[in-house]
Amino acid sequence: MASLKINGEERTVEVDESTPLLWVIREQLGLTGTKYGCGIAQCGTCTVHVDGVPVRSCTYPVGALAGDEEITTIEGLSENGDHPVQQAWAEMDIPQCGYCQPGMIMAVAGLLNDIPEPTDEDISAQITNICRCGTLARVRKGIHLAAKKV
Amino acid sequence: MADGLTLSRRGFIVSASATGLAIGVLAACGGNGDEAENAVSSEPIPEVNAWVHVGTDDVVTVRIARSEMGQGTLTGLAQLVAEELECDWTKVVTEYPTPGENLARDRIWGDFATGGSRGVRDSHQYVREGGAAARIMLIEAAANEWGVPASECVAESSVIKHMGSDRQTSYGSIAEAASQLAPPIEVTLKDPSEWKIIGQPKLRLDTTDKLTGKQVYGADIQLDGMVNASIKAAPMIGGTVASFDASAIESMPGVIKVMQVGDNAVAVVAETWWQANTALEALPIEWEPGEGSDYSSAAFEAELDDGLTADEAFVGNGGGDVQAAFANAAQVVEATYNMPHQNHACMEPMNATAVWTEDKCEVWCPTQNGEAALASTADAAGLPLEQCEVYKVHLGGGFGRRGAGDYIAQAVTIAKSMPGTPVKLLWTREEDMVHGFFHPTTKARMRGALDADGNLTGLHLRISGQSILAALMPQALADGVDFATFQGLLPSGVDPRVEDQTLKYELPAFLIDHAMRNPPVRPGFWRGVNSNQNAIYLECFLDEMAFAAGRDPLEFRLSLMPDDSKNAAVLKAVAERSGWGSDDGKSRGLCTFYSFGSYTAACAEVTVSEDGRLKIDRIVAATDPGTAVNPQQIEAQVEGSFVYGLSALLYGEITFENGEVQQRNFDTFDSLRIADMPEVETIVMPSGGFWGGVGEPTIAVAAPAVLNAIHAATGKRVRQLPIKDQNLRDV
Numbered sequence: 001m002a003s004l005k006i007n008g009e010e011r012t013v014e015v016d017e018s019t020p021l022l023w024v025i026r027e028q029l030g031l032t033g034t035k036y037g038c039g040i041a042q043c044g045t046c047t048v049h050v051d052g053v054p055v056r057s058c059t060y061p062v063g064a065l066a067g068d069e070e071i072t073t074i075e076g077l078s079e080n081g082d083h084p085v086q087q088a089w090a091e092m093d094i095p096q097c098g099y100c101q102p103g104m105i106m107a108v109a110g111l112l113n114d115i116p117e118p119t120d121e122d123i124s125a126q127i128t129n130i131c132r133c134g135t136l137a138r139v140r141k142g143i144h145l146a147a148k149k150v
Numbered sequence: 151m152a153d154g155l156t157l158s159r160r161g162f163i164v165s166a167s168a169t170g171l172a173i174g175v176l177a178a179c180g181g182n183g184d185e186a187e188n189a190v191s192s193e194p195i196p197e198v199n200a201w202v203h204v205g206t207d208d209v210v211t212v213r214i215a216r217s218e219m220g221q222g223t224l225t226g227l228a229q230l231v232a233e234e235l236e237c238d239w240t241k242v243v244t245e246y247p248t249p250g251e252n253l254a255r256d257r258i259w260g261d262f263a264t265g266g267s268r269g270v271r272d273s274h275q276y277v278r279e280g281g282a283a284a285r286i287m288l289i290e291a292a293a294n295e296w297g298v299p300a301s302e303c304v305a306e307s308s309v310i311k312h313m314g315s316d317r318q319t320s321y322g323s324i325a326e327a328a329s330q331l332a333p334p335i336e337v338t339l340k341d342p343s344e345w346k347i348i349g350q351p352k353l354r355l356d357t358t359d360k361l362t363g364k365q366v367y368g369a370d371i372q373l374d375g376m377v378n379a380s381i382k383a384a385p386m387i388g389g390t391v392a393s394f395d396a397s398a399i400e401s402m403p404g405v406i407k408v409m410q411v412g413d414n415a416v417a418v419v420a421e422t423w424w425q426a427n428t429a430l431e432a433l434p435i436e437w438e439p440g441e442g443s444d445y446s447s448a449a450f451e452a453e454l455d456d457g458l459t460a461d462e463a464f465v466g467n468g469g470g471d472v473q474a475a476f477a478n479a480a481q482v483v484e485a486t487y488n489m490p491h492q493n494h495a496c497m498e499p500m501n502a503t504a505v506w507t508e509d510k511c512e513v514w515c516p517t518q519n520g521e522a523a524l525a526s527t528a529d530a531a532g533l534p535l536e537q538c539e540v541y542k543v544h545l546g547g548g549f550g551r552r553g554a555g556d557y558i559a560q561a562v563t564i565a566k567s568m569p570g571t572p573v574k575l576l577w578t579r580e581e582d583m584v585h586g587f588f589h590p591t592t593k594a595r596m597r598g599a600l601d602a603d604g605n606l607t608g609l610h611l612r613i614s615g616q617s618i619l620a621a622l623m624p625q626a627l628a629d630g631v632d633f634a635t636f637q638g639l640l641p642s643g644v645d646p647r648v649e650d651q652t653l654k655y656e657l658p659a660f661l662i663d664h665a666m667r668n669p670p671v672r673p674g675f676w677r678g679v680n681s682n683q684n685a686i687y688l689e690c691f692l693d694e695m696a697f698a699a700g701r702d703p704l705e706f707r708l709s710l711m712p713d714d715s716k717n718a719a720v721l722k723a724v725a726e727r728s729g730w731g732s733d734d735g736k737s738r739g740l741c742t743f744y745s746f747g748s749y750t751a752a753c754a755e756v757t758v759s760e761d762g763r764l765k766i767d768r769i770v771a772a773t774d775p776g777t778a779v780n781p782q783q784i785e786a787q788v789e790g791s792f793v794y795g796l797s798a799l800l801y802g803e804i805t806f807e808n809g810e811v812q813q814r815n816f817d818t819f820d821s822l823r824i825a826d827m828p829e830v831e832t833i834v835m836p837s838g839g840f841w842g843g844v845g846e847p848t849i850a851v852a853a854p855a856v857l858n859a860i861h862a863a864t865g866k867r868v869r870q871l872p873i874k875d876q877n878l879r880d881v
Binding site for chain 2: 098101133135
């Protein structure tokens with residue numbers, strides 16, 4: 001049993017406390033925008049925000065939550081899909097297959113919460129998500145564009 | 151390069167397509183702006199033709215047979231149809247017809263296979279004709295209604311106007327009448343100079359849902375009453391299940407079923423996937439080793455080395471008197487390079503969702519080949535093709551891996567044991583890493599002859615190693631020769647099927663041959679396929695020869711190709727843009743290659759630190775794909791090709807010990823991150839008159855350009871891949 005506050009809603013789920021937050025989000029809460037990629041916090045496809053800070057939810061046991069944290073998934077990042085990062089991503093046509101992009105967008109939105117105008121060095125240090133299609137060059141440009149929109 | 155496979159599958163499908171089949175639902179796959187997204191495009195009016203449906207709201211639905219896996223083919227193919235249809239691009243949406251419908255309609259959408267960078271280049275003719283036919287029918291329907299000749303009517307942006315009066319109507323108003331007309335017998339396609347949609351940098355049609363989490367991938371499929379499965383196949387090559395103790399986990403939370411799948415795998419079915427996988431991890435399983443279970447990559451090196459100098463080898467290309475060239479050489483240059491196995495590592499692990507009953511089997515899956523997926527489904531279901539259906543969903547990466555049906559067969563096998571219950575099978579990353587169809591491993595030994603003036607007079611490129619075709623489609627071997635091994639190195643004018651993979655250098659005397667040495671590792675077509683290592687072998691070695699001859703690598707290459715050739719043009723373009731030859735102290739490396747029907751070149755700029763660490767500072771890349779359907783999407787594919795190609799160069803390596811893959815996840819099979827990723831300046835320079843591929847060809851030039859730049863920076867040659875763990879000042 002765990003209580004969560006996710007995308008502004010209070011939810012209670014029947015689940016073993018060791019279950020990673022990722023699988024609670026996907027399976028108990030039915031929010032499939034957050035993806036499974038590696039299960040060992042390497043690729044970042046599962047990135048969500050806990051109190052505005054990006055975390056890799058695939059290794060974050062739901063039992064580690066106190067219950068009063070604000071969890072935000074890609075579905076809750078903005079009401080109309082128009083968060084500055086989403087706007088920049090749309091303008092630059094960044095996604096290819098798109099599977100890594102919810103995690104990428106959440107990681108970038110988290111970076112901009114922390115550093116509103118990140119330098120290239122900040123981006124290299126903070127954004128470590130994997131994208132196999134290869135959007136990374138555009139992602140870097142997209143982050144700078146999104147920063148201008150914040 | 152999968153022509154043999156395609157043809158054999160086509161034969162299979164066609165022979166089975168005589169009987170009827172209920173038409174399944176069409177899977178919507180992408181909107182274009184709010185207007186189209188909110189529209190109901192399933193108006194109960196018939197299609198105009200197989201490619202085009204127009205709703206009363208003027209929304210044009212274009213059917214796309216090929217799979218979208220990130221490469222942008224969905225948008226490109228829609229542009230081709232829309233161009234000839236003369237429709238309003240802002241109201242275009244797309245959907246996938248199902249393989250079952252294709253079967254029932256005598257393969258009206260042609261080939262569903264999505265590989266070999268063929269999505270656009272192999273279907274541009276018939277999809278444009280489909281658009282043109284629909285336009286002609288729409289115009290004719292309007293003309294009939296007005297009682298005027300069709301020749302007096304014109305269509306533009308989904309509106310038909312009568313030139314002799316002020317009458318006009320929209321596509322949506324006339325679509326139903328058009329659907330009743332016989333299709334035109336002949337259509338004339340526009341001259342490229344008249345194109346308004348083709349050639350434009352249109353935004354992708356499938357972006358919006360990818361930004362909000364709404365895009366549904368195979369891993370996200372939810373069906374009523376669905377249960378979830380995780381699977382573990384024998385981790386060693388050739389292994390089978392000896393035993394497993396289901397009782398140890400049957401009482402774990404959510405567990406519904408523990409079962410063997412085929413002879414080599416065990417699956418756990420549970421209410422949720424996390425429960426299934428947690429139980430599977432706890433399941434005691436004994437494996438029985440089999441053929442290949444003693445395989446080790448380190449030991450196989452000896453076989454690869456043997457092939458480098460073996461007397462017998464298949465000849466792929468050659469000409470002139472090579473022996474004489476070496477006998478008379480003023481200088482002989484030699485080098486050996488390698489390419490280890492690679493995993494595709496699609497971001498979305500393999501998965502499929504299946505529901506089986508005695509009468510029907512349905513599968514929802516990401517696949518690069520809908521028809522092959524249907525065949526895999528029918529085979530595992532034990533049902534005729536006509537009683538099976540596959541619903542394609544967007545792929546979370548494909549890269550060649552999702553042409554196979556292994557994961558589909560597993561899902562169907564599990565579903566068959568639970569009739570009527572939908573089962574979603576999702577692989578763990580570890581399962582995905584271990585049970586790949588790996589990029590083949592080869593080594594190459596090059597010998598080059600130079601005369602006293604530093605001219606290349608002879609070249610011998612010996613490839614030793616694994617053949618994809620020998621393992622996957624031996625029927626495609628020609629007298630034992632795997633032509634695909636020689637991708638990008640083949641002779642021109644010999645076989646039209648491989649004309650898009652030919653060597654563009656003109657060499658005075660040369661021999662390119664292959665000593666086939668096959669490990670028991672399952673190989674596969676991996677984005678770029680064999681052009682990737684063939685470009686490394688040829689282009690790094692030509693660089694070595696240029697330096698041995700004391701010549702500029704650009705001038706040396708250009709001396710081996712006609713000055714007005716397309717490969718010279720792309721090479722010159724990157725040299726000029728990158729500042730090649732300038733006195734700015736930058737370390738640059740060049741590469742050019744021709745594969746998948748496109749000419750590509752790259753120039754890399756790198757820095758190697760005093761302690762031997764690499765930083766790739768800049769890439770300039772040029773591509774001439776003949777026709778550029780969507781230049782900004784081509785740029786995206788070129789940029790992405792460097793991520794994929796450089797990930798392999800820097801980190802990619804699958805090795806085996808005791809038949810087991812040693813790399814299980816991204817911690818040991820790493821991928822290039824944004825910190826490593828240079829800026830890519832792309833020059834798209836379509837010269838017209840042909841249709842080349844886009845998704846794969848540029849991968850070939852990524853690694854050689856960087857390797858040659860590393861030499862420029864350090865004076866050292868890296869010939870052992872991947873680069874990881876090597877000190878570049880100490881190789």
